[in-house]
Amino acid sequence: MRRTELKQDLLTSVHFLFPSVCMLCGRVLVKGRNCGEELLKLQVCSSCLSQFPVRLSTERWFPCLSDPFEEDPIPDMSVWALFHYETPVSTLLRRMKFHSKKYCGSLIGELIGREFPTEVPFRWDAVIPVPLSEKRREERGFNQAEVLAKGLSEHLGVPLCNNVIRKIRHTKQQSRFTEPAQRTGNVKGAFAVDEKWDITGWNILLVDDILTTGATMHEAAKILYENGACRVFGAVAATHRENDEE
Incomplete structure (x- = not known):
């Protein structure tokens, strides 16, 4: 009992000396005032979380390709997106990718995991992140897709398989191109x-x-189908696109 009390006293002292702060606004997180137990774990205050551009549940599924073509071998692939690509989600994703703020991705990955639909008429076999080239991974220190996939894997209870797909050649960043064909x-x-x-x-x-x-997702999915996959669906943090069924 004494050891438990000492441990609790130590944790209380640590929280007092080094309080948790919201990763977005920097305000100290106080349970019951600006966050609950779950938000305390996520390190975000209720005010900032309320500003996340969450899509309506009916507006989260998209055809994979914005510019489909007739010879597409996987024309029915769908991708699920939780957020509009707007602040603060866009800010967090940029911090993660270009400023090595891995914890920003952990927050978004956790939110994706909580919201992704769990009722499907089949069993998931694997959660697989789209891989980076070795060069890009060395530059960033991690694969941002793996960070996001971890939250989905944990909440769905599905194995996270990081090494199923490899990127076998380095490519230019997709953001450099404006045309779908490029x-x-x-x-x-x-x-x-x-x-x-x-x-x-x-x-x-x-x-x-x-x-x-x-x-990118379409090319990765195509190689999975060519190697015998039965079904491939996509999940992303955010998209610029609007729901095509509106």
Whole structure:
């Protein structure tokens, strides 16, 4: 009992000396005042969380490609997006990708995991992040898609498989291209399934940070289907696109 009390006293002292602060506005988080237990864990205050541009539940599914073509081998692929690509989500994603703020991605990954639909007429076999090239991963120190995928994996209770897909050649950043055809050409043939994996019959949730034209996710999904996957759906943090069914 004494050891438990000492541990609690120590934790109280640590929280007093080094209080948790909201990662967005910097305000001290006080349970019961500006956050609850769950928000305290996420390190965000209720005021900032209320500003997240969450999409309506009926406006979260999109066709993978913004510019579909007739010969598409996977024309029915759908991608789920939780947020509009607006502040503060866009700010957090940029901090994560370009300023090595991995914790920003952990917050968004946790929110994605909590909101992603759990009732599907099949069983997920794997959550797979879209990979980076070795060069890009070394530059950033981590793969942002892996950070986001972790939250989904934990909440769905589905294995996170980071090494199923490899990026076999370095590509220019997709943001440098404005035309869908340019983006498609940039990533064509960029992915391969690692030969150690047999994904025949798998139902896969493919994860990335942003959906723009869908070229990157489409190319990664195509290689999964070519290696025997049964179903591939996508999940991203945010998209610029509006729901096509409006």
